[in-house]
Amino acid sequence: MPPNSRRPVSLLHERWLETLDRHRDRIAIIDGQDRWTFADLADRLDASPPALFPVIARGGVPEVAVAVLRAWRDNQPVLPVEKDAPDPDLPLLIPDGTAHLKLTPGIAGKPRAVFFTAAQIAADADRLCMAMDLDPAVPNLAAISVTHSYGFSNIILPLLLRGVPVHAVEVPFPRVVADAFAIHDRLTVSAVPSIWKAWHRSGILAHARISLAISAGAPLSLELEHAVHESFALKLHNFYGASECGGISFDSSNSPRSSAADLGTPLDGVSVSIHESGRFLVTSGSVASGYAQSREGELLGGGRFLTQDFGSLQDDRLMLASSGAESINVAGRKIGPAKIEAALMATGLVARARVFGVPSHDPERVEEITAMVELISGSLDGVRHAAIDALAGWECPRHWITDATEEAWRLGRAELKKRYAS
Structure with a gap:
């Protein structure tokens, strides 16, 4: 009996099967000299033993993708972790219906888990693909960690749920990335500001055929955003999100921002208000179910998440004032x-x-x-x-x-x- 018939087909695995049916013979992942089709991923999945416990997803893009698919197939939660990270301590109690785990900084030096259902994970992926117009015709460059929340949502989920192919680079060094740029007519590129700065200084963006440039993970300075635009006519789109709820807002404008506090407008299906504490209160279908250990004053669950960031709303745009996060x-x-x-x-x-x-x-x-x-x-x-x-x-x-x-x-x-x- 094939492994995926041992349990009812999960929502995420069903979505993967639809992706596989549409894109079976297309290239899914370019990883160094290796080329993986969607059928290759399916074959590797079929050769994987049934997962009887939560799955730890680590390694390169192909390894992470197959590990995630294995968890989806066998209705087990999946926890992505860095390639060289030690094995994490899993929560003793994982709520029923949990399909995905993320780790956030904990109180006593140990990370704590955040729990997501399949529907919450799928909602985040679909929302990002719609807002950023991610399309199977335009590959994603994987120059950031795909085990972090940002990379997982922007790269792994569009690959498996929408058929958006991935060109993985082991390190984001300019020469390596320039080689990746050279073989594609168009690319979607997600990176953090420090990487965009290194690429700008190297000059490789001059000949890069980038259809969408996304910056997240850290504040994007006006100096860098304007410098890239002036040098290469490339707009860096500021993206704001959180591990606990996925994407929150996105700057979809074609011109550089006039304020570094500007976080863009809420994504479709995301509602943001200002809590009495002055922090952003996010309401959406991709908000996590809860933490493994909650702290006093936190709000996570029931579709709502109270961020640690203070700010305001101006003409429906989120304006960041400061962050109260300890991390x-x-x-x-x-x-x-x-x-x-x-x-x-x-x-x-x-x-x-x-x-x-x-x-x-x-x-x-x-x-x-x-x-x-x-x-x-x-x-x-x-x-x-x-x-x-x-x-x-x-x-x-x-x-x-x-x-x-x-x-x-x-x-x-x-x-x-x-x-x-x-």
């Missing part, structure tokens, strides 16, 4: 400070640690990680080396404070961020 944004990658604090304390070399982000002088980098530590013994170099062994390179603090006063230790992260911003 640190390093060039579009987000990490909870508690994770770094836990790693520093585990070295046994510090009595206490406080980690926070400070604004970077490079706006596309967004923030830089700062660690305030009280040494027990040894030197700061010893703590640094231990941190390098325990954390990914981008997670390691760039700035260190070893002479903080007791008054400073009593401050919250927001106050420390203001004090040590330079």
Whole structure:
């Protein structure tokens, strides 16, 4: 008996079968020298054993795609994670009907899960494809991680649910990306501001046949947006979303924005209002069912999500004032400070640690990680080396404070961020 007959066909797997029926012999993924058709993905899926437990999706685009399909086929939740990340701790209790898991920064240094149903995942994919006019005739360039929420929604879901092919590049280096640009008449490109900045500086955008350029994951500066437009007549479209609800708003205009606070207009099917706290309150069919562990003051579920971002509405456009999120944004990658604090304390070399982000002088980098530590013994170099062994390179603090006063230790992260911003 084939694996997909062991359980009722899920909504997402049914959508995949429709994609397969329409696009079976077309190229689905270009990955280096390899070419995968949609039929190749189906064959790899058929050769995969039944999934009896939640599926961890990691690896390159083909591996992630097949792992996701395996979970859909066998009605198991799927959790995408970075290729080199350690195996995550799955929640002990996963609500019935959960088809997808995402991880967000947790309180005590461990990420916490966010639960999604199949309908919520499909709603996000369909909304993005409509807003961005993603089409099977125009491939998506995969220059960002497809296991992060942004890349998964913009690249993996359109591939599997809409037949939008993917050209994967292992690293977003200009020469590698230029080679990808050269073989396509048109491409849709999703990236973070720091990557767009590197491509702009290299000059590869001059000959790139990009039908849609999307920037998300970190604030897009007016300086970069205007520079790219003036140099290459290429409009960077600012996209705003959150792991807990998928896409929220999109700047679909053809001219550069006049305000860096402009997040565009809400996507079709998304309603945004201003909560009494001053934060954006999002209502849509793609809002997650809930967190594995909720914190006081959070609102997630029942189709509503209260973001950590403060702002206003001006002529139906979202205008960002500030972010109240504790997570640190390093060039579009987000990490909870508690994770770094836990790693520093585990070295046994510090009595206490406080980690926070400070604004970077490079706006596309967004923030830089700062660690305030009280040494027990040894030197700061010893703590640094231990941190390098325990954390990914981008997670390691760039700035260190070893002479903080007791008054400073009593401050919250927001106050420390203001004090040590330079």
